[in-house]
Structure formats: structure tokens, C-alpha cells
Amino acid sequence: MTESGSFEIRFWGVCGSHPMPQKSKMRHGGNTSCVEISVNGYTLILDAGTGIIPLGKELLARAHEKEDRVSALLLLSHYHHDHTQGFPFFGPVYTADSKLWVLGPELENVSPKDVLADVMHSPYFPVRLRDLNAELCFETLNEDDEILLGEEVGGVKVLHSGDPRPWTSADLVRIQLVQSTRHPGGVLVYRISWRGASVVYASDMENYPEGDEWLVSFAQGTDLLIHDAQYTDAHYWGEAPGCANTQGYGHSTISMACQVANAAQVGGLALFHHSPEYDDERLDQIEAEAKALFPEALMAYEGLMIRLLER
Numbered sequence: 001m002t003e004s005g006s007f008e009i010r011f012w013g014v015c016g017s018h019p020m021p022q023k024s025k026m027r028h029g030g031n032t033s034c035v036e037i038s039v040n041g042y043t044l045i046l047d048a049g050t051g052i053i054p055l056g057k058e059l060l061a062r063a064h065e066k067e068d069r070v071s072a073l074l075l076l077s078h079y080h081h082d083h084t085q086g087f088p089f090f091g092p093v094y095t096a097d098s099k100l101w102v103l104g105p106e107l108e109n110v111s112p113k114d115v116l117a118d119v120m121h122s123p124y125f126p127v128r129l130r131d132l133n134a135e136l137c138f139e140t141l142n143e144d145d146e147i148l149l150g151e152e153v154g155g156v157k158v159l160h161s162g163d164p165r166p167w168t169s170a171d172l173v174r175i176q177l178v179q180s181t182r183h184p185g186g187v188l189v190y191r192i193s194w195r196g197a198s199v200v201y202a203s204d205m206e207n208y209p210e211g212d213e214w215l216v217s218f219a220q221g222t223d224l225l226i227h228d229a230q231y232t233d234a235h236y237w238g239e240a241p242g243c244a245n246t247q248g249y250g251h252s253t254i255s256m257a258c259q260v261a262n263a264a265q266v267g268g269l270a271l272f273h274h275s276p277e278y279d280d281e282r283l284d285q286i287e288a289e290a291k292a293l294f295p296e297a298l299m300a301y302e303g304l305m306i307r308l309l310e311r
Ligand SMILES: [Zn+2]
Pocket: 016, 017, 033, 080, 082, 083, 204, 273
């Protein structure tokens, strides 16, 4: 649990596809996808790329300082390596008093528990998922499910399609999701809302050049849109020197992300899941180009903190 009464987003891994810990990109960072959201005392973790490894150390340090235990919800968008490869090195899962909910979609008949059990056994890894010390609660999410967080629902409540929803408290944290086919194998997009503020996490998402109506609708009016922006236009269309055409790879261009941000009238846009080939200098140039398309755009970097609501 974090301090109640706040709504903060902190980036721990922003690099797409694979880690790239090179000196030339240390300002933005070379860890893969991981975003921490602290909302009304709950710790949410979006994806378990290698950014979750330093986050795990931080969560253990915070818990130690408060003589508390680590308690968090891990929300997985999909199961490509760059979104799961940090999990076996996430320190809190080796601590007996940690509690972790792991939620994600069923993709190609594979649940979040199946995915992690598949990578955590010999010969791939020396520790099996079932031998971890922490209390792990797995839940498979389907489109139209909703997750509520708050005392009124007893902590964490996953609502499936057709479940009664009698709760009306504005103080509940609400997590909505939609499943998209705009990434190979499918991907979940999350919207987290509390006290009128919200953030949308749309990593690994290839929009149409003219924009995606469903995403514009889902992200409408959100305070912060975290959006896949892996490629420049020239890279995407194969027009940059040495770059293959990447149409169909499942990732957006910076201009596609800005198009959605403009159409959805979002408050801010965090360009996310950068191409590992782009160094800090290149990312700075791209950020300047993005601001011309959407003035509130910024290039996400490790350590970036965005506060939606103050304590
Ligand atoms: Zn990815």
C-alpha cells in the first residue's frame, strides 16, 4: 500500500522490444515496459518488462521503511517477452509476506498463470513459479471485465460480464479494459480512474494512419494517455536509411499516437515503447516533432513521475 489520497504514475521501463542498456540512451533508459501507478493507497504495475526489477527493489525498501509488506496488482497487457521477462527477477515474489495479484488476458488459450509457469522452470530458470514465497493470486481477464479497488468491495474485486455492480462510491478505483487485435496475438488496453482523474495504458498497439475510433472513444478525455510510439513515420514506411517497412509489426508511429491524443482530447500524452534503436538524441528530436502535432506530448523516460491528484 502507498499513501492514500494520491494518484501518481511513475515510469520504470519505456524501451520496446528488448532491453537496450547503452550509454547513448541512459537518459531515457534501456529497460522494457513497466509503469507503476499509485492510486488511493494501491500499487498497480502495468507490465513486467525489465523495469519491474528496480521497481521491486524500491517496493521492498518502501515496505521495510514502513514496517509493512509489499502488496501490489500486476496488470499484464500481453505476454511478449518485453512485457514479462522481468517477472522472475521481481524481488517481492521471493518474500513470504508479499502479496501480488497477477491479472492478464487469455491469449491463444494461455492464461497469465500458464505464461509465468512456462518460463519459470528448468531449463529456462532455476526457480519454479509454484515455489515462490509470496502469496500470488491469479485472475484471467476478459473483455468487458472490470476491476474495482476499495474498502467497499473488500479490497480487490474482479467483475466479469453479467456480475451485479451495486457499488456507486466515487471513492472506488475503477479499472476498465478492452482487448485489441491491433498487435500480434492481441493486447489489453487499460483505463484506471479515480475521483474524476484517469490514465489510459495503450502499449503495443498499431493504429491505422487515420486513427482508431474505438481507442479514441476508450481514451476520451483522459488526463494521461500512455501510447505505443515505437517508430517515426519514415521508419514505419521503410523510407529511412537502413530501416525495413514495419507496417503490420503491431506498433504505432509518433504521429499515430498524436492523432489519437488529439481526437480523444486527452490532457497529456506519454510516448512509450520506444524503438531500442533510437538513442537519447534521436528521442529528443522526435519529442520536438511530436510537440508540433500535440503540444502536451512528452517522451517517457525512466524515473518520469506524473501526478494526477495531490494528496
Ligand atoms: Zn512490447
